[in-house]
Amino acid sequence: MRLATVIAIVSVVLGIAGATEWWESGNYYQIYPRSFRDSDGDGIGDLNGVTEKLQYLKDIGFTATWLSPIFKSPMVDFGYDIANFYQIHPEYGTMDDFDRLITRAKEVGIRIILDFVPNHSSDQNEWFIKSVDSDPDYKDFYIWHDGKINETTGEREPPSNWNSEFRYSAWEWNEVRQQYYLHQFATAQPDLNYRNPAVVAEMKNVITFWLEKGVSGFRIDAVPYLFEVDLDQNNEYPDEPLSNDASCPDPDDHCYTQHIYTQDQPETFDMIYQWRELVDEYHTENGGDPRLLMTEAYTSFDNIMKFYGDGTRNGSQIPFNFDFLSNINNASTASDYVEHIEKWMNAMPAGVYANWVLGNHDNKRVASRFGVQRIDLINILLQTLPGHAVTYNGEELGMTDVFISWEDTVDPQACNSDPDQYYSRSRDPERTPYQWDASSMAGFTSGDQTWLPVADDYKTNNALQQLRAPQSHLQIFKTLVRVRQEPSFRTGELKIQAVGDDIIIYSRQKEGSDLYVIVLNLGDSNQTIDLTQYFSLGAQAEIITSSLQSQYINGDIVQTAEFNANSNVGTVLVGIN
Incomplete structure (x- = not known):
């Protein structure tokens, strides 16, 4: 059946002549160390x-x-x-273990990027302990306030109505100091005060320390929370307006208010630019490869673009693109996907790369969000779009969320809820141990227990099984990563469009190089497409790779005028001259 509805092709040309540095058009893998591989049998990755x-x-x-x-x-x-930004957590190993990791990574040719968590520390950090005691050097390292006196009850209460991401007030009373401190996450995570130059200097010291240890960059966590509005002329913090969101009626929930005073303050962007200047200066002074910054910010689209830079100063090379995480779901149409891809590609400043993030440790797994039948389709999309691809550990296998009971739940975001609501808030299901093989505990540990339960399907869904299989999610993924090194994928033009509600088709080609065509069928029924209507293909094309359930296998030659797009299948083809 030929489809009639066609959205006009949008042609996007990358603003970069060619990838020359290690990080350009990179393929990045997020490891959740606690769940990746346990070397000592204690049930915790290290x-x-x-x-x-x-x-x-x-x-x-x-x-x-x-x-x-x-x-x-x-x-x-x-x-x-x-608790200490300069030390390794003992459950994960020692500094010697870290040094060996860096040495081995250099031998293998894998760069190590660390998660930098600058917004807050632990309440067991020496800085906070000294701040509680009003040590002159640390008194203003965190955000403290006397609070307000309730005119009706005469009792002291928090300075404002600010709520934590993990529910309840973002202010916590400290008996020793006799003041409230701000925590935008757990009560044990007090916010650092970036209006204090000493804090800014200390966090730059942290970055430099780990650069000296040999890391290749940082993923910067929770960026929008770095700054809060400053105190007003009355030495008070303003209440945030109510969201009036009918789906969020609980005053204790974070979504109950609009966070106009606690997120996305103008100073936040300057801080990222300062950190970029720091790592660039380090590279200039010490040589080696350029160091990379990634920024994590669930914020407006315009704000994310600002993290690239302001036209004068550079920001992060990779401001994480969470558009697919936040705005695409199982009900999304082909046009929805195309719209979000075009939006990013057309809004980027000149001379930077796009990036695509489809999963991480804070969101349900790709296979659980979109369905196991779509895991290859989604990975094909990730690996064939221009720019950077970011993969969360396990997505290359099609790992799914694991049900975690209320009794086994450990995520504080869920534990602050109740047995009826916890699961929708919990991040535990996507953090379970990596499935290495069919041995006990999925080959994750030699011990007899794990910090979170292992998935029930590990004996049939694991890395070793997929490596040995002639065709598997992992084999498809490996093929995609290899073909992604071709010139047409590294710096080639993107032409993309939606065909009806279900079909996404696009091409990647660099002048003088092969023409690749990608077909994604989001629908539940097969559809026949004449690809020659959309691309300058000859009568035949070769299948590079296709979803596991596809009728095609790698190397098949197909008639381009009668291509069968199987349901929930992605396919990469190359034109035959």
Whole structure:
């Protein structure tokens, strides 16, 4: 059946002549260390486990891996509450283990990027302990306030109605100091005060320390929260307006208010530009490869674009593109996908790269969000669009969320809820141990228990099984990573369009190089397409790779005028001259 509805082709040309640095058009892999590989049998992943598996990442074809936090922590928020920014968390290993990781990564050819968590520390950090005691050097390291006196009750209450991401007030009373401190996440994660130059200097010291240790860059966590509005003339913080969102009626929820005073303050962008200047200066002074900054910001589209730079100063090379995470779901049409792709490509400043993030440790897994039948289609999309691809560990296998009972839940975001609501808030399901093989505990550990339960399907869905299979999610992924190195994918033009509600078709071609065509069928029925209507293809094309359930296999020759787009299948073809 030939489809009639066609959206006009939008041709986008990358503003970069060719990728020359290691990070350009990179393929990045996020490792959640606690769940990646346990080397000592305690049921918790560690640095030696990561070192052991670096060759695996290289064999797939990744450029670099960024590690979720590995610093010393009480683990209230599993490493995002840092007690010492200069030390390794003992459960993960020692500084010697880290040094061996860096050495092995250089041997293998994988760059190591660290998760930098600058917005807050742990309440067990020495800085906070000294701040509580009003140490002159640390008194204003955090955000403190006396609070307000309720005119009716006469009792002291928080300075404002600001709510934490993890529910309830973002202000916590401290008996020792007799003041409230701000925490935009858990109560054990007090916010640092970036209006204090000493804090800015200390965090730059942290960056420099790890650059000296040999890391290739940083993924900067929770960027929009760095600054809050300053105190007003009455030494008070203003209440945030109510969101009036009918889906968020609980005053304790973060979504109950609009966060106009606690997120996305103008100073935030300047801070990112300062950190970019720091890593660039380090590169100039010390040589080696350029260092990379990635920024994590769930914020407006315009704000994300500002993280690239302001036309005068550079920001992060990779401001994470969460458009697919935030705005695309199972009900999205082909036009929805195309719209979001075009929006990013057309809005980018000149001379930068796009990036695509389809999963991470804070969101349900791709296979659970879109369906296992679409995992290859989504990975094909990720790997064939221009720019950077970011993959969360396990997505290359099609790992799915694991049901975690209320009793087994450890994520503070869920634990602050209740048995009826916790699961929708929990990030535990996507953080379960990596499935290496069919042995006990999925080959994740030699021990008899794991910090979160292993998936029930690990015996049939694991890395070893997929590596041995002639066709698997992982084999398809490896093929995609290899073909992505071709000139047409690295710097070629993108022409993309939607055909009806279900079909996305696009081409990638660099002048003088092969023409590649990608067909994605989001629908539940097969559709026949005449590809020659849309691209300058000859009568035949070769299948480079296609989804696991496709009727085609790699190397098949197909008639381009009668291409069968199988349901929920993605296909990469190359024209035959």
